[in-house]
Amino acid sequence: MNIANNKPIILLVEDDARLANLIQEYLQKHGLQLNIEPRGDRAEARIARDQPDLVILDVMLPGKDGFAICRGLRPEYEGGIIMLTARDEDLDELLGTPLARLRFAVEMLRDKPTKTDADRFLNDIDRDVKEIESLIDEILLHSRYDRAVSEQSFERLDLVALLNELLEVFQDYHPQVILKNTLPDKELKVALDSTGIKHAMNNLLNNAARYAKSTIKVSLDKAADTINIKVEDDGEGIAKEDFQRVFKPFIRLDESRQRKSGEVLLAVPDA
Numbered sequence: 001m002n003i004a005n006n007k008p009i010i011l012l013v014e015d016d017a018r019l020a021n022l023i024q025e026y027l028q029k030h031g032l033q034l035n036i037e038p039r040g041d042r043a044e045a046r047i048a049r050d051q052p053d054l055v056i057l058d059v060m061l062p063g064k065d066g067f068a069i070c071r072g073l074r075p076e077y078e079g080g081i082i083m084l085t086a087r088d089e090d091l092d093e094l095l096g097t098p099l100a101r102l103r104f105a106v107e108m109l110r111d112k113p114t115k116t117d118a119d120r121f122l123n124d125i126d127r128d129v130k131e132i133e134s135l136i137d138e139i140l141l142h143s144r145y146d147r148a149v150s151e152q153s154f155e156r157l158d159l160v161a162l163l164n165e166l167l168e169v170f171q172d173y174h175p176q177v178i179l180k181n182t183l184p185d186k187e188l189k190v191a192l193d194s195t196g197i198k199h200a201m202n203n204l205l206n207n208a209a210r211y212a213k214s215t216i217k218v219s220l221d222k223a224a225d226t227i228n229i230k231v232e233d234d235g236e237g238i239a240k241e242d243f244q245r246v247f248k249p250f251i252r253l254d255e256s257r258q259r260k261s262g263e264v265l266l267a268v269p270d271a
Contacts (some may be wrong), residue, residue, distance in 0.1 A: 010034045011052040013043045015062055026129035040064035048076040056082045154191040159227070160184060162194065166201050167218060174209045180217040190227065204231040211235035
């Protein structure tokens with residue numbers, strides 16, 4: 001990962017200077033480094049040269065459109081690329097919705113609203129930037145696991161102790177949930193990527209907490225050289241026809257689990 005000052009580097013290719021500067025200011029406050037390129041005809045060379053961790057490409061750009069840039073980049077750039085379009089695609093929809101709200105709030109602020117309305121728009125902007133930041137974190141992590149993970153990043157740890165620690169923190173934040181911990185009592189030392197395991201477990205637990213009626217059960221089974229960790233909830237469940245789709249990153253399911261809350265399931269690829 002290309003990191004400056006321990007911060008992932010993101011390049012936003014966006015010709016709306018006010019919007020781009022606003023996003024840059026807020027993302028930097030939240031620990032991300034975002035650089036801006038306003039012209040499409042300069043973006044391809046800059047991305048190939050700087051190799052940012054993530055590129056966010058608008059489609060309608062002066063000099064060269066985002067699709068042409070993306071096609072030209074692939075031989076020279078292996079990082080993540082987000083296309084901002086009006087198409088009804090999973091990732092476009094996820095990131096496009098808060099960006100559209102940001103654009104609206106910025107336009108309202110340009111009209112010199114009352115202090116009360118201005119404060120409301122600023123709060124909306126802060127909320128949307130946090131949502132974008134969360135999505136970017138997911139995209140960066142997915143980009144990492146979309147490539148081969150070096151075994152040098154593995155640590156030999158007690159998996160049971162690691163899971164118990166995660167469950168204790170989870171229960172503190174979700175006291176309304178009945179958590180059935182059926183993990184074994186004995187330690188289980190394995191070589192693992194602790195960051196990936198923590199992220200995957202938190203993803204599963206938080207989704208279970210959203211959709212469970214009351215109870216979540218966590219179990220672990222070991223057979224030969226395989227370890228299976230199960231997180232089960234007593235909610236509506238996922239339709240059988242979506243069992244394969246659910247592993248697609250950034251998928252939005254149309255079933256009752258999503259319709260009830262409007263939540264998005266961010267699938268985590270296997271590490």
